[in-house]
Amino acid sequence: xxxxxxxxxxxxxxxxxxxxxxxxxxxxxxxxxxxxxxxxxxxxxxxxxxxxxxxxxxxxxxxxxxxxxxxxxxxxxxxxxxxxxxxxxxxxxxxxxxxxxxxxxxxxxxxxxxxxxxxxxxxxxxxxxxxxxxxxxxxxxx
Numbered sequence: 186x187x188x189x190x191x192x193x194x195x196x197x198x199x200x201x202x203x204x205x206x207x208x209x210x211x212x213x214x215x216x217x218x219x220x221x222x223x224x225x226x227x228x229x230x231x232x233x234x235x236x237x238x239x240x241x242x243x244x245x246x247x248x249x250x251x252x253x254x255x256x257x258x259x260x261x262x263x264x265x266x267x268x269x270x271x272x273x274x275x276x277x278x279x280x281x282x283x284x285x286x287x288x289x290x291x292x293x294x295x296x297x298x299x300x301x302x303x304x305x306x307x308x309x310x311x312x313x314x315x316x317x318x319x320x321x322x323x324x325x326x327x
Contacts, residue, residue, distance in 0.1 A: 202232055205310055209303060216299070217291065227289045231303065234284055235277045242273045274304055 206228055214224040246269050247258065254261075278300050285296035 198236070201310065201314065202236055205307055206232055208310075209306055212302075212306075213299065216302075217289070217295065227285070228303075230288055231281050231284050234280055235307075238277055238280050239273060242276060243269070246273070274308065278304055 206225075209228055209232075210224050213228055214220060217224070219227075250256070250261065250265065281303065282296055282300045285291050285299050286293060289296065289299065291299060
């Protein structure tokens with residue numbers, strides 16, 4: 186089993202985020218009657234915040250898990266990866282929700298729906314990427 190290099194992971198994640206933005210910008214613009222040019226900076230900021238939070242969250246989760254169990258990632262219990270992905274997405278929602286209110290000039294209800302839709306789009310793309318890679322399960326990007 187080979188592992189990807191750090192540069193390979195970085196470029197894969199950038200490509201993944203680019204594909205997500207290419208889908209999300211027109212949908213966001215359509216849903217909130219915004220021009221594509223107005224939607225792009227909002228979604229770039231939200232995507233960058235979520236991207237950075239995912240990396241930080243994964244490091245923090247791994248660090249706390251190591252200090253609690255003294256097990257490397259390869260020897261974790263089966264549900265730990267799922268717990269990390271679900272809790273990572275939930276905490277990312279807490280981060281992107283206020284950004285959408287502030288930068289997107291959305292009300293709380295619209296911002297929550299937009300944050301949930303963006304998280305769903307991201308998760309759906311993760312599942313599709315996992316199947317396309319032939320692994321039959323979602324990729325662990327957060």
